Amino acid sequence: MIRRRTAVTLLASPLLLTGCGGGAEATERRTPAGRPASPAAPAPTPTPEIETEQAPQGIPGLGPKRSAAIPERCGQAVVVTGRAKNSPLCTVVLHERISSGWQAGPSWPAHNALHGWSAHHMSGDLRSPLGVYTLSDAGGLLPDPGSKLPYHHSGGFHSPGTGFEGEPLEGSFDYVIAIDYNREPGTSPLDWTRPLGLSRGGGVWLHIDHGGPTHGCVSVARAHMKELLRSLDPHRHPAVVMGYADWLAR
The missing domain is CATH 2.40.440.10 (L,D-transpeptidase catalytic domain-like)
Structure with missing residues (x-):
């Protein structure tokens, strides 16, 4: 009986690590081997568009x-x-x-x-x-x-x-x-x-x-x-x- 309760406890513990609680345990992901996973790469920051001011269009042929x-x-x-x-x-x-x-x-x-x-x-x-x-x-x-x-x-x-x-x-x-x-x-x-x-x-x-x-x-x-x-x-x-x-x- 002791061995069966222990097996239930070991099977339940991974579920606690994948919940939506948002605490410190939830932010640390582990690989199947039990090692900490590498942190996810941050999303790329969009490059802002730089507006270039165009010179006013002159009259063709005039210097x-x-x-x-x-x-x-x-x-x-x-x-x-x-x-x-x-x-x-x-x-x-x-x-x-x-x-x-x-x-x-x-x-x-x-x-x-x-x-x-x-x-x-x-x-x-x-x-x-x-x-x-x-x-x-x-x-x-x-x-x-x-x-x-x-x-x-x-x-x-x-x-x-x-x-x-x-x-x-x-x-x-x-x-x-x-x-x-x-x-x-x-x-x-x-x-x-x-x-x-x-x-x-x-x-x-x-x-x-x-x-x-x-x-x-x-x-x-x-x-x-x-x-x-x-x-x-x-x-x-x-x-x-x-x-x-x-x-x-x-």
């Missing part, structure tokens, strides 16, 4: 000097990129400033002045002025198509005659946006005030393309002019950045 010339409050930039210094061919892209930098719209074919570009535009040189200029006023021969900029409707935007390649100019000024080069912002594009003097030219506009080079303006298709008029918002302080590609890249 540090041209980018720095854009006013900080400018939220819309019309970039006119000439093919070469003496070329009348260019492209126009409207860029919108967003939280991560600048977002580009579609690229539109366009024309600039017959002889290309000048860093010191003079009246009659048939070159478009290089630079960064604000866009404050619009107008045209036709009624306002929904412009957000102040729109000056006038018969003075009549454009008779022919262009350098014999193309008719009629309708070129149906819609225009004044480029604030040598003019008084807040006035009609037809205003003749010239702060730099008459010799430095003026009346430089974005207007409807007539199929050939201009005297100094930048011209795009009629549909694209309407889109610019409906997109450019004075509360976003729009500007134009204009020049040939090599100059813009500086």
Whole structure:
């Protein structure tokens, strides 16, 4: 009888070591041979994700000097990129400033002045002025198509005659946006005030393309002019950045 009770006691003792009591005995596990088991390996600590701050996205094709010339409050930039210094061919892209930098719209074919570009535009040189200029006023021969900029409707935007390649100019000024080069912002594009003097030219506009080079303006298709008029918002302080590609890249 003594031997039987002892056998029961020996069989019961392992059950005490595997219970859920959570005391010191429960935390020490043993192998079948009776040796203490190796402690369980700790769970791996998750590696925290490190967020890297991305640099704001700049405007493609603009170098540090041209980018720095854009006013900080400018939220819309019309970039006119000439093919070469003496070329009348260019492209126009409207860029919108967003939280991560600048977002580009579609690229539109366009024309600039017959002889290309000048860093010191003079009246009659048939070159478009290089630079960064604000866009404050619009107008045209036709009624306002929904412009957000102040729109000056006038018969003075009549454009008779022919262009350098014999193309008719009629309708070129149906819609225009004044480029604030040598003019008084807040006035009609037809205003003749010239702060730099008459010799430095003026009346430089974005207007409807007539199929050939201009005297100094930048011209795009009629549909694209309407889109610019409906997109450019004075509360976003729009500007134009204009020049040939090599100059813009500086």
